[in-house]
Amino acid sequence: MSGRIAFQGELGAYSHQACRDARPDMEALPCHTFEDVISAVNTGAAELAMLPVENTTYGRVADIHRLLPESGLHIVDEAFVRVHISLMALPGVAIEDIKKVRAHLVLIPQCASFLSEYGIKGEAAADSAGAAEELAQAGIRDEGVLASDLAADIYGLNILARHIEDHAHNTTRFLIMSPKPEHDRRDERMMTTFVFRVRNIPAALYKAMGGFATNGVNMTKLESYMVDGSFTATQFYADIQGHPDDPHVARALEELDYFTSYLKILGTYPADPARG
Secondary structure (H helix, E strand, O other): OOOOEEEOOOOOOOOHHHHHHOOOEEEEEEOOOOOHHHHHHHHHOOOOOEEEEOOOOOOOOOOHHHHHHHHOOEEEEEEEEEEEEEEEEEEOHHHOOOEEEEEEEOOOHHHHHHHHHHEEEEEEOOOOHHHHHHHHHOOOOOOEEOHHHHHHHHHHEEEEEEEOOOOOOOOOEEEEEOOOOOOOOOOOOOOOOEEEOOOOOOHHHHHHHHHHHHHOOOOOEEEEEEEEEEEEEEEEEEEOOOOOOHHHHHHHHHHHHOOOOEEEEEEEEEHHHHOO
16 A cells, blocks of 8 residues: 555654555654554554554553554554664764763663674664764764664765674564454464453453463463553453454464453454564
8 A cells, every 4th residue: 555654753763664564655753753654644744654562672652552452543563573673873983982872761772792793882872863863963983872773874974784683583573553443354374452441350360361271262461451550440451363253363362352341442453474
């Protein structure tokens, strides 16, 4: 499809890379905040939203679980993006010239071994792609940036070392969201995401989860978070394998509904091949 897909961050961010990989025919629209991404779709400035939900190294992305249920959008796809980190600098600068690198706070510890080997200090930046843009504009020759290969390409920087992260499994999971649900889509492997609140009865969560076990539904994620800053109001976010129209999934959701005061399906979508 043509049109625009909104993401949070600067051009060259890993979210931009996710847009390029998952929807190469769409124009990527950078936004300042996650709320701006959602607003861009709701106002028609973009057709789809690309939102990160979790990373294998540093866990879930803050605020996303809170934003999804109230966004008015529906999950239509998931995308797994391998986070490859490269060291880049101005053209003509050698790696031995680099005294300091700037990057988003979560990237620097992931390259600790490499930076230690070369005696390079790390400095946190608000955004890695933004740091790449700033370096290109400032022309500082003893400074580098840790970011994606895409950022180096966009801002005219030279890659001095590719894929320098300490661990080879660093992956971010993104959700692609649309104003319209696509519940009729069917694939060999489907995922369903929903949020719910349990009724105020003893062992409510235990009983609510029982239907998934007895019906053989695999739950790949279950997380809790507070609602409206209250310690007494807890909402749960869950991913399961299967489609709500599958008989065993339908039975499990029906049993869940009995023990919940609120249940909302956020999307049904094909599993990413990288899910394994």
